[in-house]
Amino acid sequence: VYTDSANWPASFGLGRPASSSDIAKMDLDVRPDGKGLPVGEGNAIAGKAIYLTKCVACHGTDTTSGDAKLLGPVLISTKPGKGKTIGNYWPYATTLFDYVRRAMPYNEPGSLTNEEVYQVTAFLLQANKIIGEQDVMNAKTLPKLVMPAQKRFIPDDRKGGPEVR
Amino acid sequence: VYTDSANWPASFGLGRPASSSDIAKMDLDVRPDGKGLPVGEGNAIAGKAIYLTKCVACHGTDTTSGDAKLLGPVLISTKPGKGKTIGNYWPYATTLFDYVRRAMPYNEPGSLTNEEVYQVTAFLLQANKIIGEQDVMNAKTLPKLVMPAQKRFIPDDRKGGPEVR
Amino acid sequence: VLLKSSYGQVVQKAITHAELKIADPTKVLGPPPGALGTRSKFETPVKKASDISSRTPLQDLFGTITPSDLHYERHHAGVPVIDPHSYSLTIHGMVDKPLVFSLADLKRFPSVTRIFFVECSGNYRGGKAEMTPQEICGLTSQSEWTGVMLSTLFREVGVKSKASWFLAEGSDAAVMTRSVPVNKGWEDAMIAYAQNGEAIRPEQGYPARLLLPGWEGNTSVKWLRRIELSDQPFMTREETAKYTEGVKDGKIRQFSFVMDARSIITYPAYPQQLQKGWMEIRGIAWSGRGKIYKVEVSTNGGKTWQDARLQDPVLDKAHTAFRYLWEWKGGEAELLSRAIDETGYIQPTMKQLTDARGQDMGGYHLNPVTSWLVQRDGKVLFKSEK
Amino acid sequence: VLLKSSYGQVVQKAITHAELKIADPTKVLGPPPGALGTRSKFETPVKKASDISSRTPLQDLFGTITPSDLHYERHHAGVPVIDPHSYSLTIHGMVDKPLVFSLADLKRFPSVTRIFFVECSGNYRGGKAEMTPQEICGLTSQSEWTGVMLSTLFREVGVKSKASWFLAEGSDAAVMTRSVPVNKGWEDAMIAYAQNGEAIRPEQGYPARLLLPGWEGNTSVKWLRRIELSDQPFMTREETAKYTEGVKDGKIRQFSFVMDARSIITYPAYPQQLQKGWMEIRGIAWSGRGKIYKVEVSTNGGKTWQDARLQDPVLDKAHTAFRYLWEWKGGEAELLSRAIDETGYIQPTMKQLTDARGQDMGGYHLNPVTSWLVQRDGKVLFKSEK
């Protein structure tokens, strides 16, 4: 619709080849099948220590009062009706690794080592009752977890036309 | 093209009637036929005094050097090739009254009395050799003047299409 | 004091509007032409900011273009500062030739200019009567965008036929990521570097962003640094934990990209005080599925509906101004508008939305008909459905 | 330091872009959403001001909308400060019902939004090789204007059938006046109060101005305070001593309102330094007589011409973006564009203009084809014809 490429050259010759190291430097994403997960591993015990140092100020703990004004959303809650949390809403565990690595801690994003991200991921999964305290999270184990909410996700079924969906 | 007035009321009832005094307050224009000229009159001798006090700093005189950096355009020149001036370019004398009254002096626009405008108009016409020193300019005489350039003015003849005009 | 200078020079260079106290503007010289224009000191449209977003003052606007500095903002870790000279966009993954484009490269490609809206999918607030259009749905704005079609870049890198999704990644502190079906990339996705005639503003993704016309704003990743082609979605936090919505039977609707048709009356609206007589009821209507086909207006709470006039040209996936003449003779009235798009979708009521989606539908993709109550005294109040 | 607050609050409220020195923007939180957006500190488009006008930086712009603060300026006694609450527009003379409209009145009438250009008829400068598009013809700009059609107000005051001209008068210190044929008032004249989505800017006539689409800018009287209907023109200074042009045989062409078709290549142009390879030659074309029908581009000094691609939608009397793909392999080249409008008018060369009008044609309504010389070293220079 917007481009008429009939008279275009095969290539405009713009841009430069991306080398593997160019890509590696920014290829931060982790897919549900585990693609993108780095070497390293961690469990909840190590993760808890990190959480209590670098995360708790903004995210609180299971015992934080519901009235507390937190800078970040609640991450650990076994109370029912707590809205969307990791335990009841997140469909993939890989997302947790991916997100924490790229965006947390909020005030120092991208400052954790891969090892630390594995650890704190393990802790959050354990605190949300997905895994046990001793379970080791790494590139093998993390993609295998089936999150409680995964089965709830369905694709968009809206499609225009008179029906409201 | 842009409005579909089919369903409009006869009047939208917006705005208020303009009284004669509303209009008189801002009805500043003067037409070539003299409509709009106020009572009052003046001649070049009186006008020269005003010009030398209130206008000369920006517009100079016939003896001002051609290199002088003037804030306003040259108004008085008997030298040929002086570009567009009152004597060789302005088609109507009424325009001079209208313009000076509304816009001059540049630094104090609208500060002249009608009498003063007649006077300085007379002076500029005399200095441009349109009238004599004793000729009185008023609502009767001013519209009657036929300016030298008037016959040169023709309406726009461009009309689109392939021809360049 | 006058400064002598060449022809036409004026003199009050240093005097600002605010210092001038003008009785009769025809009697006082104003400031001369300048390097940048200004707003009148009598006009102060502003966005309404929360910690995570700021909203366009729809009730203060005319026509369909949103002034760039009033474009709504929604970002997840603030506005990054990006040097255009060190900026680059890398496209890799399932492609024949992974490439890195500088901003200058992007600008040399065949370009396209297109007017369309960007709207946050969380664009609904209700709950009280004293709410302005800005507060209700100010997370939508419209610009004239210029950039290169993503399809042009896809062609350049040679996207493999098996690639079905791509990841778009920003270079803000959230390193924002969303997965997008490749089809949208071929269809009408754009990498925009300009907005309303000039370089895109920092708040909108300077120096370059993805734009997916008609889709929820979050997918139009700003400060775009990387695109990775893949054969599956990446399931980022924004497309799983966020930007998904509960529907019936405990299900969660995911990848709900398109913004459904919507409209809002921006005049008269709270906090305007109505005067009796003729006026034009005005608003905007838009749909992520194409052109607005029709906008209907009711002045009696939905008992009867009339067609509003649409402003030409009606553009695809664009805010479309609508207008309807009305005489307020005093007395109570209830003003509503509903958009109908070219797919035949009719903007629903909040009840229709709840009926279709259930009570747990959350705050995304809510596009209910907005209703304004005109009181006897001319006060106009929002009729919140929640 | 962190401030504890409710969900999502970020913390660097006081830090401006300029203070931030960002190595990796993905590692540093940016400023939160605000009340007004900003320009990137890396982008500083500005108008070029003389004592009497300031010019739009055409070479810095994309698409077709001119950012309001970059709209060209031409005024004869500076920018007045007008309080919108005391503003009024009086229509009188040969009418049944002389009326005074407040700004609020004007805004209640049926409104219209339309995108078109405004251009000064003195919009040509030449004379040297180092000239930018802004310097050559930056006295043209385009906005999305909103207002009430003058025909709507004519209907309201009851313009008498014998009225053939009207005077439009501004409330600046020049009390600017122009005579306009009544037909243009019925056809498509607009009283605009908004520009690019918001209140019109002071430099463009706040709070309301006349707009005569396609006609020389001076006739679109800004800061409009009065319209007087008449059966003859008023022969104001601007339509006699100014804005008239010498033509052959010592004649002077008067009431030359319409802006003829024109185009200019804005990229590549001086002072850009060309790099070899593919690029898009870009520019704008416009005509006061209607739509642009075609733009032709030559890269060999006019020996051969190719059709440029026009950006949709092509609007009436509007800047229309054109684009043409070109590979510069090095060596000299001469780039030209010429606009053809829907009347069949073909943008002329300077020689055609001089041939048609004579040597004394002065500086108004000059719309010659603009030519850019590309040197071996990639320098791009204006080929001035004068």
Ligand code: HEC
């Ligand atoms: C300075 C405050 C702050 C600190 C410290 C912080 N976070 Fe956050 N976190 C936030 C905010 C704010 C958000 C919401 C961001 C958004 O919505 O874009 C968030 C979101 C999250 C989320 C997503 C929650 C959801 O439901 O979507 C996770 C997971 C998370 N943080 C984990 C961590 C971990 C792990 C740490 C420590 C290593 C950490 N955070 C440290 C403020 C913080």
Ligand code: HEC
């Ligand atoms: C402070 C400077 C200044 C003073 C004082 C001044 N003028 Fe002017 N005058 C100008 C400028 C500048 C222009 C050009 C304005 C424009 O082009 O819009 C001008 C234009 C004119 C013109 C139009 C010239 C043309 O060719 O179009 C006339 C006539 C004129 N002035 C008359 C007067 C008279 C009479 C006085 C005194 C009563 C006066 N001026 C005082 C600066 C001045």
Ligand SMILES: [Ca+2]
């Ligand atoms: Ca990857």
Ligand SMILES: [Ca+2]
């Ligand atoms: Ca009059």
Ligand SMILES: [Ca+2]
């Ligand atoms: Ca000067």
Ligand SMILES: [Ca+2]
């Ligand atoms: Ca969604």
Ligand SMILES: [Ca+2]
């Ligand atoms: Ca908050």
Ligand SMILES: [Ca+2]
């Ligand atoms: Ca003219």
Ligand SMILES: [Co+2]
């Ligand atoms: Co730099």
Ligand SMILES: [Co+2]
């Ligand atoms: Co006021």
